[in-house]
Amino acid sequence: MAKAIENYWNDLRDTKVWRSVFRSGAGSGNLHSALSVQQNVFLHLASVKMRRRSLAFGVTWYLGTLTLATFLILTGTGILLMLYYHPSVPQAYADMKDLQFVVSAGVFLRNLHRWSAQAMVFLVFAHMFKVFYRGAYRAPREFNWVIGVILLMITLFLSYTGYLLPWDQLAFWAITVGSNIMSAVPVFGQKVRFLMLGGNTVNANALLRFYVLHCVILPLVAAFFIAIHFWRIRKDGGLHTGKAAPHE
Amino acid sequence: MGQEDADALTRRDTLIKIGLGSAAVACCGAAAFGYQFLSPNVLYEPSPIANVGKPDRFPPDSVTADPVAGVYIVHAAEGLYALSATCTHLGCFTAWKPELGIIACPCHGSKFNRLGVKIDGPAPRPLPRLKVSVSDEGDLLVDRSTIVTPDQFLRT
Numbered sequence: 069m070a071k072a073i074e075n076y077w078n079d080l081r082d083t084k085v086w087r088s089v090f091r092s093g094a095g096s097g098n099l100h101s102a103l104s105v106q107q108n109v110f111l112h113l114a115s116v117k118m119r120r121r122s123l124a125f126g127v128t129w130y131l132g133t134l135t136l137a138t139f140l141i142l143t144g145t146g147i148l149l150m151l152y153y154h155p156s157v158p159q160a161y162a163d164m165k166d167l168q169f170v171v172s173a174g175v176f177l178r179n180l181h182r183w184s185a186q187a188m189v190f191l192v193f194a195h196m197f198k199v200f201y202r203g204a205y206r207a208p209r210e211f212n213w214v215i216g217v218i219l220l221m222i223t224l225f226l227s228y229t230g231y232l233l234p235w236d237q238l239a240f241w242a243i244t245v246g247s248n249i250m251s252a253v254p255v256f257g258q259k260v261r262f263l264m265l266g267g268n269t270v271n272a273n274a275l276l277r278f279y280v281l282h283c284v285i286l287p288l289v290a291a292f293f294i295a296i297h298f299w300r301i302r303k304d305g306g307l308h309t310g311k312a313a314p315h316e
Numbered sequence: 317m318g319q320e321d322a323d324a325l326t327r328r329d330t331l332i333k334i335g336l337g338s339a340a341v342a343c344c345g346a347a348a349f350g351y352q353f354l355s356p357n358v359l360y361e362p363s364p365i366a367n368v369g370k371p372d373r374f375p376p377d378s379v380t381a382d383p384v385a386g387v388y389i390v391h392a393a394e395g396l397y398a399l400s401a402t403c404t405h406l407g408c409f410t411a412w413k414p415e416l417g418i419i420a421c422p423c424h425g426s427k428f429n430r431l432g433v434k435i436d437g438p439a440p441r442p443l444p445r446l447k448v449s450v451s452d453e454g455d456l457l458v459d460r461s462t463i464v465t466p467d468q469f470l471r472t
Contacts, residue, residue: 172353
């Protein structure tokens with residue numbers, strides 16, 4: 069069975085169509101494996117080779133990978149939720165309730181989106197603590213720590229903008245309070261609040277602006293910095309594994 | 317381990333089969349789940365049944381357009397019937413031309429008579445005849461989702 073699948077897989081990878089897309093054909097040698105990573109636009113962010121120890125659970129607790137997983141779940145469920153949600157004052161709350169009670173599987177996707185969002189914030193902090201206490205932020209990885217701080221800000225801002233979209237009392241007052249905190253910034257505070265809300269109160273403009281930020285601008289900015297974050301792992305010499313294990 | 321048997325089901329093969337089987341079941345479930353989610357259970361659309369008023373609004377031997385409902389009410393010798401005002405060519409909204417006694421489509425020049433039968437133009441089918449009924453209040457109702465055969469009339 070395993071052999072048959074492997075043969076079929078190798079035959080598929082040697083077809084002309086497959087090779088026109090992925091270039092590297094069948095095979096499992098070192099060079100082949102290296103090329104298949106290097107020539108793939110998504111995989112090339114990662115190293116062609118890595119230390120076996122960097123894959124051990126204890127090195128990272130896989131917190132960064134888990135954060136990426138929640139981001140992907142949030143993107144997938146978020147796109148599906150957008151199919152039923154209108155970011156307008158008369159419809160937003162009713163659409164959210166429709167997703168809970170009328171749309172098939174709507175409550176599952178909404179809850180998956182909500183819980184993944186909570187998990188992502190938790191995992192980002194856990195990832196940063198792990199990196200900090202293992203000293204993985206130090207040179208030559210200091211700039212990747214800075215990118216990580218930017219990604220923390222984007223994560224929190226994604227959470228905050230998503231908070232308004234259900235358009236219930238919790239959402240309204242959370243954004244009212246949050247935007248008033250923002251206005252405490254000296255000199256620019258009032259102006260930033262006015263621009264972010266598109267007015268002086270949390271209203272239709274604020275809902276639409278938060279929707280665009282939440283669904284388009286912030287995810288794109290996040291994807292941009294995530295790509296740099298992963299690419300820098302390779303450029304900075306792979307994951308920080310601490311002292312080399314004696315048996316290596 | 318005893319002697320090698322090439323045909324024996326190894327633990328690895330069994331686990332691979334279980335894994336692939338589970339993945340296949342999960343894919344089928346996700347597809348069914350996705351289809352269910354993408355099909356709206358509630359539509360915020362106008363009802364297909366339109367109220368066009370009392371039947372005595374329509375004098376004998378007349379064609380009356382109801383642009384809101386998108387139908388024509390025809391009062392023929394046999395009784396009342398309703399025609400869809402949507403051209404069967406590409407869905408434009410047709411108009412009743414009383415001076416010519418025809419229904420004409422402004423988009424591509426299809427022409428129909430008051431029976432809905434095509435006289436001229438690219439329309440592939442006659443205008444469909446829609447189900448007509450009378451409500452408890454005596455109003456004429458046109459069910460735009462139900463097409464009936466041309467031999468059905470509402471006697472007045």
